[in-house]
Amino acid sequence: xxxxxxxPRNRITKTGKRIMxxxxxxxxxxxxxxxxxxxxxxxxxxxxxxxxxxxxxxxxSDGYSVSRQAQAKFSLSLESAIPNxxxxxFCATSDAHPNSFNEQYFGPGTRxxxx
Amino acid sequence: RKEVEQDPGPFNVPExxxxxxxxxxxxxxxxxxxxxxxxxxxxxxxxxSVYSSGNEDGRFTAQLNRASQYISLLIRDSKLSDSATYxxxxxxxxxxxxxxxxxxxxxxxxx
Numbered sequence: 418x419x420x421x422x423x424x425p426r427n428r429i430t431k432t433g434k435r436i437m438x439x440x441x442x443x444x445x446x447x448x449x450x451x452x453x454x455x456x457x458x459x460x461x462x463x464x465x466x467x468x469x470x471x472x473x474x475x476x477x478s479d480g481y482s483v484s485r486q487a488q489a490k491f492s493l494s495l496e497s498a499i500p501n502x503x504x505x506x507f508c509a510t511s512d513a514h515p516n517s518f519n520e521q522y523f524g525p526g527t528r529x530x531x532x
Numbered sequence: 533r534k535e536v537e538q539d540p541g542p543f544n545v546p547e548x549x550x551x552x553x554x555x556x557x558x559x560x561x562x563x564x565x566x567x568x569x570x571x572x573x574x575x576x577x578x579x580x581s582v583y584s585s586g587n588e589d590g591r592f593t594a595q596l597n598r599a600s601q602y603i604s605l606l607i608r609d610s611k612l613s614d615s616a617t618y619x620x621x622x623x624x625x626x627x628x629x630x631x632x633x634x635x636x637x638x639x640x641x642x643x
């Protein structure tokens with residue numbers, strides 16, 4: 418079974434709809450992240466969480482919100498979807514050693530289309 | 533200068549060839565660097581880490597040039613299975629868990 422799972426894998430929704438993307442991990446990591454990827458752009462950080470009580474905005478948080486329901490679960494919500502939120506969304510996790518790089522493990526991605 | 537900059541390619545090379553990609557970064561305080569591999573429509577996966585001057589793993593060599601602020605990835609004896617996009621990644625200074633990703637360099641290895 419995959420260590421980091423995302424649901425749904427594909428979603429088509431209409432402008433103005435609320436949508437939630439879910440991420441679960443079995444790696445026991447404290448740190449979780451949400452990214453979006455657009456063609457020609459690098460992965461952009463939306464939100465990140467270093468533990469259940471810690472939520473931080475990333476580079477492009479406007480129009481998004483998150484919830485860290487448990488160590489293993491981190492969900493991303495689009496309160497009112499708009500077409501320019503059409504993208505590939507990745508969840509990632511990492512361990513937590515201070516001041517050292519911790520490899521980020523990515524989920525398989527959710528392809529979201531907003532029409 | 534962008535935080536992390538890569539030539540998007542594509543690099544089209546025949547099987548068996550040697551190919552190298554460069555990545556430039558803007559933060560001279562960065563201490564560690566990484567190459568991730570991403571197959572089409574799949575998730576990125578860590579390929580190599582570079583903490584000092586370089587790192588070698590089989591056919592892959594990553595090198596760091598701090599004076600010129602670039603890292604390179606060299607792939608020898610290219611295989612068809614090496615076809616992918618290679619992402620240059622630089623951790624934020626101060627918060628090493630936050631990463632800045634380059635836009636990626638696409639490699640296509642052909643027969």
